Amino acid sequence: MLDQRKSAILQALVNEFITTAQPVGSSHIKTDTALDVSTATIRTELSQLEKEGYLVKPHTSAGRIPSDKGYRYFVDHLTKPGSLGPAQKQEVKHFFASSHAAIEALLQNTSKLLSRMTNNVGVVIGSLPDTTIIKAVQLLYSSEFSATLIFILSSADVEKIEINFLNHITESDIEKLSALLSSKSINIPLKSFLTSIPVQPENLEFEPMLRDIENAFKAYYSPSNELNDIKSSHLYVDGTSHIAESFEAIETVKNILEILEQQFVIVSLLRDVLDRGLSVSIGSENGLESLANCSLVVTPYTVDGTTVGSIGILGPTRMKYSEALATVAIIGNELSERLSKEGQTN
């Protein structure tokens, strides 16, 4: 824990660095703070803060830059939750009040909103396979040898799986099968879908088709499939252009874009946060070389009290945390509310 003066200095330094992106020297801090001490005193303080790992010097005769530890302290102890201006609150309210016919569009637009309001990359992760429950099942006839299996999930997502049948099927077969599946599988977790349709005496005639469905389902959710996470929990990203604004080095930009393309990486980062609530992951805490200069501000969102996904922003470590935290928090809340209200998904 830092004493009052060190705190004030660290806070001023971080704030200054966030806005200017330049190393901060002792004299700047003197003007920024109300501290009535000389720059020499500030310098000794700075050098101690550096010794303790909160600050870093790019080179001998430069000002200081916050280290990840410095940012961490800043976020944990020196950042008030922050509140949005009325105009911005209005923007969020208006966004969620306006209609978004499809859930996918809502989530996609939510990532856009996050991005636009914070000038960072907006990220939204929908549906968590472990917790989602089947709210409706429907099998739709496509052709003599294929049909589409559709799940509507508690997370408000829709999953659809193409089924190819080995044997000839009829529309009436499919209808009966569909009814059968509905009767057995509603309100159980998606991951238990298979066990919910054991072969019973009365549906022996459907056994081969059920076998086909089983195979398609297994293939779709095969854990060996790296894309599985993406398929079963959609990721919506927007505002990638902001990272080109935030970083000078084109190499850095490239690396971050690559990470964003490997969606499962982001997905797992966002998942970590589910039981932690609103939280910040700073630089090296992300555990990824490529994201060493990035921070994530993430919060889970809920549907009817159950956590179903998370939203967040990805930006440079020198982001406006207070603003970011406030924005992510409010959008998370409004999204939860929007998804829960009107019983749309129950």
Add this chain to the structure above:
Amino acid sequence: MLDQRKSAILQALVNEFITTAQPVGSSHIKTDTALDVSTATIRTELSQLEKEGYLVKPHTSAGRIPSDKGYRYFVDHLTKPGSLGPAQKQEVKHFFASSHAAIEALLQNTSKLLSRMTNNVGVVIGSLPDTTIIKAVQLLYSSEFSATLIFILSSADVEKIEINFLNHITESDIEKLSALLSSKSINIPLKSFLTSIPVQPENLEFEPMLRDIENAFKAYYSPSNELNDIKSSHLYVDGTSHIAESFEAIETVKNILEILEQQFVIVSLLRDVLDRGLSVSIGSENGLESLANCSLVVTPYTVDGTTVGSIGILGPTRMKYSEALATVAIIGNELSERLSKEGQTN
């Protein structure tokens, strides 16, 4: 039309520039080509090519760079279709042979494949609202006041629309409505959906609900909604990190990323190509300041002979056109075949 020697010079110059990204001087061209003339002769040719608009000089004492017109000539007259190596053909075959349970995943992965094989941005556009036909309709009960309307389209896409009813509804209402819609709307174009359900004497009791559906549908496809194009024709983009490799200036990268985020811009660019077949759009031909240094190689794809969308790559004007054309063409073919076979979508 350029004479033999000018052609050879232009061709050599473009090829050299594509690989080195440096302005090309007369001596390089002498070594690159089999032409048995002096550099002085080449210089006069170059200066004529420049006068005719095929080449550009960054500054007085530099080599030349192809202009958009130069690339255009190169693509139109000096580029053979190009063919992929066996390993690459294999990669494409293998990709389309392996199973992709959901169409969305297939299209998303196709953009990834395009990107990986060409080291550019891969783009896939699915479903064209004007031509898509409803293959199945289903209304699913969600709650007392809401349901989900699902269309399976000939493009293999699924559209779903949340309906909020003004009045209390029951599951049985929804079932009947669903059957009614199915009977009236299958095999008609999506855009004619509304006119396909006129109120008939026998379904007067559903009139208020049909009204609600009508409103939701109208809202969803409202032409005033700029997002409409995106919603009704999904866009899949992958490999954005490659643009950070292709361009030096971070500003350029930012601008291109921004364009990619405004999906409807890309969608309209890709649409232009539908009746032109495999084609290339170079630099200023794209009509967008931000894409002045980019080219698009695009081809439509079909399902059972009907064009339903297009795929392509976005890269720097100095891309390997021959390779790009070959790759886009083969992937387009395989995708069409894959979507058509097995009658999955009929």
Add this chain to the structure above:
DNA sequence: TCTAGCACTCTATTTTATCGAGTGCTAATT
């Protein structure tokens, strides 16, 4: 414990010099 003062460090910026790939022109050659 704080502060004024000062020597020292080191990057960033500017200035100057030099290099060399490439051009355009001209006069001679084929």
Add this chain to the structure above:
DNA sequence: AATTAGCACTCGATAAAATAGAGTGCTAGA
């Protein structure tokens, strides 16, 4: 008429040298 050798000239790129100034760390005195 086309080609080519020769040469002066241009101009960005790279390197080297000079300068400025923001910032530090240390010390001695208040």
